[in-house]
Amino acid sequence: xxxxxxxxxxxxxxxxxxxxxxxxxxxxxxxxxxxxxxxxxxxxxxxxxxxxxxxxxxxxxxxxxxxxxxxxxxxxxxxxxxxxxxxxxxxxxxxxxxxxxxxxxxxxxxxxxxxxxxxxxxxxxxxxxxxxxxxxxxxxxxxxxxxxxxxxxxxxxxxxxxxxxxxxxxxxxxxxxxxxxxxxxxxxxxxxxxxxxxxxxxxxxxxxxxxxxxxxxxxxxxxxxxxxxxxxxxxxxxxxxxxxxxxxxxxxxxxxxxxxxxxxxxxxxxxxxxxxxxxxxxxxxxxxxxxxxxxxxxxxxxxxxxxxxxxxxxxxxxxxxxxxxxxxxxxxxxxxxxxxxxxxxxxxxxxxxxxxxxxxxxxxxxxxxxxxxxxx
Numbered sequence: 001x002x003x004x005x006x007x008x009x010x011x012x013x014x015x016x017x018x019x020x021x022x023x024x025x026x027x028x029x030x031x032x033x034x035x036x037x038x039x040x041x042x043x044x045x046x047x048x049x050x051x052x053x054x055x056x057x058x059x060x061x062x063x064x065x066x067x068x069x070x071x072x073x074x075x076x077x078x079x080x081x082x083x084x085x086x087x088x089x090x091x092x093x094x095x096x097x098x099x100x101x102x103x104x105x106x107x108x109x110x111x112x113x114x115x116x117x118x119x120x121x122x123x124x125x126x127x128x129x130x131x132x133x134x135x136x137x138x139x140x141x142x143x144x145x146x147x148x149x150x151x152x153x154x155x156x157x158x159x160x161x162x163x164x165x166x167x168x169x170x171x172x173x174x175x176x177x178x179x180x181x182x183x184x185x186x187x188x189x190x191x192x193x194x195x196x197x198x199x200x201x202x203x204x205x206x207x208x209x210x211x212x213x214x215x216x217x218x219x220x221x222x223x224x225x226x227x228x229x230x231x232x233x234x235x236x237x238x239x240x241x242x243x244x245x246x247x248x249x250x251x252x253x254x255x256x257x258x259x260x261x262x263x264x265x266x267x268x269x270x271x272x273x274x275x276x277x278x279x280x281x282x283x284x285x286x287x288x289x290x291x292x293x294x295x296x297x298x299x300x301x302x303x304x305x306x307x308x309x310x311x312x313x314x315x316x317x318x319x320x321x322x323x324x325x326x327x328x329x330x331x332x333x334x335x336x337x338x339x340x341x342x343x344x345x346x347x348x349x350x351x352x353x354x355x356x357x358x359x360x361x362x363x364x365x366x367x368x369x370x371x372x373x374x375x376x
Contacts, residue, residue: 024346028336031328038324046317055240056313058303061199063237065298067100073187081110094272094289100296103268107226107290114273115283193235193250197302200241206250227267228290230257237300250300257295268293 026032050056071093077085090096092105189210196203232255239248268291273284332342
């Protein structure tokens with residue numbers, strides 16, 4: 001046979017022949033029931049978890065979002081230092097046009113009329129006997145000033161006066177007192193959220209108002225009115241774009257991030273000042289603000305049917321079905337009593353045939369032109 005003919009035979013075998021593995025049918029109730037049970041579990045996992053819950057037949061896209069927040073409402077305070085005072089959004093929201101993070105003032109300490117000048121140093125700060133006891137430029141909170149040279153209590157030192165009172169003397173806003181706390185709950189919290197899924201070219205805009213008599217944002221942060229706190233607002237967009245867009249709705253959740261048991265700087269506060277001039281001297285009113293800091297975080301993803309992930313998921317599922325055969329083979333060949341018998345049926349051992357010495361001899365006599373061989 002020529003080399004070309006051999007090549008043609010091999011090519012014909014490759015193209016027109018199909019090889020299939022040999023199957024061994026095992027009649028065993030335990031193994032058969034185990035095999036079907038594992039297949040059922042795998043099938044439930046693929047259909048229930050991969051396809052229905054994780055939506056493995058969809059391609060996914062992450063969210064791009066923008067948030068703007070407004071808080072509306074007026075309130076009145078009658079604090080002893082300021083007297084009757086009306087507060088609006090410009091006064092109690094920082095910044096007035098809230099973004100992803102803003103602060104709502106709930107309480108404050110006010111120190112009016114602060115100016116730089118000379119005032120008596122307090123003896124509680126520690127008495128100095130010489131200049132070396134006072135470091136130049138060192139700030140002493142108890143001393144209310146910047147020490148540079150030792151002076152007697154009856155002498156004067158450059159300082160800010162009057163000093164800020166301690167937290168223990170903190171006044172409380174009237175509308176955040178227990179009697180009027182329900183009025184704060186009626187403030188309107190307006191959240192406007194614009195989102196887009198670039199891959200699918202889908203955009204949506206959603207607004208929500210939290211006010212009475214509906215859901216009230218004040219109910220979610222009530223424990224922090226006095227000393228402030230931090231509240232997280234999460235907006236979750238999980239959209240199935242195989243359905244109409246009207247079903248794509250966000251879910252709002254409020255999370256209190258404060259810890260009332262902590263005694264290390266509890267709550268949330270900061271300071272700011274309003275400057276003015278009086279009789280040619282610059283003065284300021286210092287505010288220590290306690291409030292609720294609201295941080296807004298937007299999460300989300302969108303999914304839509306795509307043939308490529310669908311086929312990939314189906315292929316992965318078919319591969320997982322092979323786990324049933326592997327587990328049943330382990331049970332059949334290593335744990336059952338007739339494992340040796342099953343091994344003989346499953347595996348066929350082929351050993352090389354021993355080669356015998358043989359010699360071909362020439363034709364002897366008249367043998368019809370056929371040459372015979374004598375085997376030894």
